[in-house]
Amino acid sequence: MLYRKYYLLDNFRLADSGTWTIDVNIQDPITAFWIKFQNVNGGTANHDNLLPQCISSIQLIDGADVLYSLSGQQAYALAAYQLGHLPENVFDEGAGDLQTFCFPMMFGLKFGDPVRAFDPKKYKNPQLRFTWNMAAINAVGANGFLTNRLDLTILADVMENAVAPRGFLMHKEIYTWTTAALGWEYIDLPMDFPYRGMMLRGVKAITCWHWIFNQLRMNCDGGQHIAMNIRGWDLLNWVTMLTPQFHYNHCFRIKNADRIQLVLRHSEVVQLICDGTGNTVPEYVSGGYGEGTCTVWTNDAANNAIQKFYADIQGRNPFDCLYIPFGDQQNPADWFPTKRFKGIRMECQGGVAAGANSLVLTQDRPY
Numbered sequence: 333m334l335y336r337k338y339y340l341l342d343n344f345r346l347a348d349s350g351t352w353t354i355d356v357n358i359q360d361p362i363t364a365f366w367i368k369f370q371n372v373n374g375g376t377a378n379h380d381n382l383l384p385q386c387i388s389s390i391q392l393i394d395g396a397d398v399l400y401s402l403s404g405q406q407a408y409a410l411a412a413y414q415l416g417h418l419p420e421n422v423f424d425e426g427a428g429d430l431q432t433f434c435f436p437m438m439f440g441l442k443f444g445d446p447v448r449a450f451d452p453k454k455y456k457n458p459q460l461r462f463t464w465n466m467a468a469i470n471a472v473g474a475n476g477f478l479t480n481r482l483d484l485t486i487l488a489d490v491m492e493n494a495v496a497p498r499g500f501l502m503h504k505e506i507y508t509w510t511t512a513a514l515g516w517e518y519i520d521l522p523m524d525f526p527y528r529g530m531m532l533r534g535v536k537a538i539t540c541w542h543w544i545f546n547q548l549r550m551n552c553d554g555g556q557h558i559a560m561n562i563r564g565w566d567l568l569n570w571v572t573m574l575t576p577q578f579h580y581n582h583c584f585r586i587k588n589a590d591r592i593q594l595v596l597r598h599s600e601v602v603q604l605i606c607d608g609t610g611n612t613v614p615e616y617v618s619g620g621y622g623e624g625t626c627t628v629w630t631n632d633a634a635n636n637a638i639q640k641f642y643a644d645i646q647g648r649n650p651f652d653c654l655y656i657p658f659g660d661q662q663n664p665a666d667w668f669p670t671k672r673f674k675g676i677r678m679e680c681q682g683g684v685a686a687g688a689n690s691l692v693l694t695q696d697r698p699y
Contacts, residue, residue, distance in 0.1 A: 333494045335444065340460070340486040343370070348472050348479055349465040354486070356392075356458040361449040361491045365392075365437040368485040369404075371466065373429050374474040377585045377638065380593040381469040381476060382423055383433035384408045384651065389463035392437065394455035399697075400437060401504045404464075406692055408595075409653035410503060410531055411435040416576055418650060423595065424583040426640065431477075439500040441662060443489065449497040454699050460486060499698035501528060508690045511536075511544060511682025517689075519678040525695040527668035528661065532680075533653045536687040540621045541598055541649055542568050546683030552673040559668070559676075560656075564683065568598070571654060578650060582643040586614070587636050588628040596647030597622030603644040614641060622647065653692075664696055 340354055356362075367390070369383045387404030402410065412418045415436070422432045440448035452458050462484065470476035507519045511534075521527075534544030545564030552559055562570070577599075584592055584604075594600055600622055606612040612630045628635045648654075659666030670676060678691065 333446070334492040336490050336492060338488045338490055340488060341484055343483040343485055345480070346464070346482045346484055348467065348477075348482065351461065351463045352484070353459050353461040356452050356460060356488075358452050358488055358490060361451045361494045361497050362488050363438075363440055363444050363449050363491055364489045365460070366487040366489065367435060367437060368487075369433040369464075370483045370485070371431055371477045372481045373425065373427055373431060374476050374478055375427050376474040377427050378425050378431070378470060378476055379585065381425075382595070383431050386466050386468045386477075387433065387462065387464045388468070389461070390437070391461040392450070392458065393461055394458045397455070398504060399450075399458075399500075399502055402692065403505070404433060405651035406505060406531065406533060406653060406690070407437070408433070408435050409533075409650040410655065410692065410694070411438065412578060412650050413529075413531070413575060413655035414438050418578050418580045418595070421580075423580070425585045426583060429583070440497075441501075444491065445497075446491070446494060447498050448500050448696075449491060449494070450500050451497055451699060497699070499696060502695045502697040504693060504695075506691050506693050508688075511684060511687035511689055513682060513685045514546065515682050517680045517682070519680065519691060521676040521678060521693070522695070523670045523673070523676060525697045526664070526670055527658050528664075528694040528696055529655055529657045531653050531655045531692040531694075533651070533690045533692070534687050535652045535689070536684060538619065538621060538623065539684055539687070541652060541654060543683040544687040544689065545680060547681035549679040551677045551679055553675055557673065567656070568654060571656060572648065574657060575648075575655065577646055577648060579644075579646045582645055584641045584643055585638045586626050586628060586641050587638045588634040589625060590628075591623060591625050592616070594622045594645055594647065595650055596645055597652045598647055598649035600645060600647035604641045605643075607640045607642055609635075609639050612639060622649070622652070667696060
């Protein structure tokens, strides 16, 4: 078997918002698509505005058949859990500086998996489709991204002369909802293919993930089998034994009393280093939920001029996402067997009101 990399798109210029669809005109199995968005910050700054937040939909489709469907933030987080580390990116708030959003859309247990890969020949008209809005967080211009500077690159990792794969891992958002304090949400899950894992995202400002998900119950066949019944806090702690703590670099523009937003949204540790102004001491006040206020002192006085800070950040829950593995992730026989049941329902009790939640499934889909 030979491996090759093929550009479907190479720095293709996109408008500031819209939807773009491109045909997958490859015949050999594809172990992964490597996708990169790139843009440039405006002339003043671009605070708390990263490219994954501006990509609302990333899909692999074949007509009405949806094979992959996640937001930019979900795609980034899922890739991190699959890889065991955060994909390398440029997260920089500086005026005129470049930002990137890169991640792999993976179809197997690893790169080059001969058993699980995307086989375009199994479909009539496979396409990749993207929806974005560069003004989703900050308006396009001086305090956001520059207009008409968004580029998209799609690189396919192709396996030439490979034996036809038996299937692929399908990643899709299944459901979204808004929490009510101590209110229950009932989600009927698909029964078609086994579950390798589930990813839950809960978003609310100044709120820890485990307060958003108070109780989680996976109810099969009307209570005959309870696959999961656990509080959000205990689930989060259990997952930390199975998944690594993540690490990444972030370049901020901060003045005294500014609040910063992080990619890692749980149990963060932040080390700030000022670039360009001597005798400057920063302090990040952590609440454990991925955002906090900074104090900036220069020569023992509060500094109210914007300074450049490099940050070394560790933590968990990228973009508020927690991945829950079902069984041994390298052993498909150990994944959740949907065919054994007649009905599977997630029952989620919210701990707070107005949390924006979503549920993603990774399923083992055969050809």
